[in-house]
Amino acid sequence: xxxxxxxxxxxxxxxxxxxxxxxxxxxxxxxxxxxxxxxxxxxxxxxxxxxxxxxxxxxxxxxxxxxxxxxxxxxxxxxxxxxxxxxxxxxxxxxxxxxxxxxxxxxxxxxxx
Amino acid sequence: xxxxxxxxxxxxxxxxxxxxxxxxxxxxxxxxxxxxxxxxxxxxxxxxxxxxxxxxxxxxxxxxxxxxxxxxxxxxxxxxxxxxxxxxxxxxxxxxxxxxxxxxxxxxxxxxxxxxx
Numbered sequence: 001x002x003x004x005x006x007x008x009x010x011x012x013x014x015x016x017x018x019x020x021x022x023x024x025x026x027x028x029x030x031x032x033x034x035x036x037x038x039x040x041x042x043x044x045x046x047x048x049x050x051x052x053x054x055x056x057x058x059x060x061x062x063x064x065x066x067x068x069x070x071x072x073x074x075x076x077x078x079x080x081x082x083x084x085x086x087x088x089x090x091x092x093x094x095x096x097x098x099x100x101x102x103x104x105x106x107x108x109x110x111x112x113x
Numbered sequence: 114x115x116x117x118x119x120x121x122x123x124x125x126x127x128x129x130x131x132x133x134x135x136x137x138x139x140x141x142x143x144x145x146x147x148x149x150x151x152x153x154x155x156x157x158x159x160x161x162x163x164x165x166x167x168x169x170x171x172x173x174x175x176x177x178x179x180x181x182x183x184x185x186x187x188x189x190x191x192x193x194x195x196x197x198x199x200x201x202x203x204x205x206x207x208x209x210x211x212x213x214x215x216x217x218x219x220x221x222x223x224x225x226x227x228x229x230x
Contacts, residue, residue, distance in 0.1 A: 008154075032218070034218055036221070041204070041224070041226065042223055042224060043117075043119075043206045043208075043221040043222050043223045043224045044157070044206070044221045045221070046115075046218060046220060046221075049217050049218050088156060088157070097145075097210040097211070097217055097218050097219065098144065098145040098162070098164075098210045100159065100162070101159075101218075101219060103156045103157050104156065105155070105156045106155075106156050
């Protein structure tokens with residue numbers, strides 16, 4: 001069993017839809033959670049960074065962490081074709097930013113105009 | 114902020130030659146840099162972690178003599194693929210973890226696509 005599970009998709013939605021992307025994990029020691037967006041043939045770009053449980057909002061993006069369920073989510077409101085990319089969840093247990101990140105497989109999202 | 118660059122963005126080389134990839138943190142100092150490899154439609158695979166002025170720590174299964182990593186300064190790390198072979202063809206991505214205002218997580222470079230003929 002992988003430490004972090006993420007449905008690879010692909011997920012196809014119409015423009016303007018609300019998108020929900022999710023990851024589950026097995027290691028209860030994970031405390032720091034990230035979502036990265038990766039366009040084709042590019043490096044991952046940090047979208048959201050959260051610590052422990054709770055919600056964090058940034059523009060059209062909302063990250064949720066439910067440590068009791070070992071479940072994290074990324075919501076995208078008013079999705080745009082430019083949001084079409086692969087979304088990677090990542091997490092670590094160490095409080096140091098040099099700690100090893102454990103990644104999900106990535107979910108490919110396509111937003112159709 | 115938190116800009117990380119890589120050079121070159123793509124490289125094609127002949128089998129048996131060596132290739133050097135540079136990773137630079139442009140607007141922050143990176144005490145630690147990481148090198149990843151990514152195959153098509155797969156997630157990132159950590160190859161090694163390097164700290165400035167120290168030897169790199171390689172993940173299990175990664176040949177340290179084949180993938181030479183040097184972290185000479187707080188803004189530069191290099192990955193040299195020695196005696197490259199077609200199976201080394203991949204997308205190589207570096208990331209950097211900084212100090213002070215860039216201390217939350219790793220920031221990634223744009224990647225380098227290596228093709229070995």
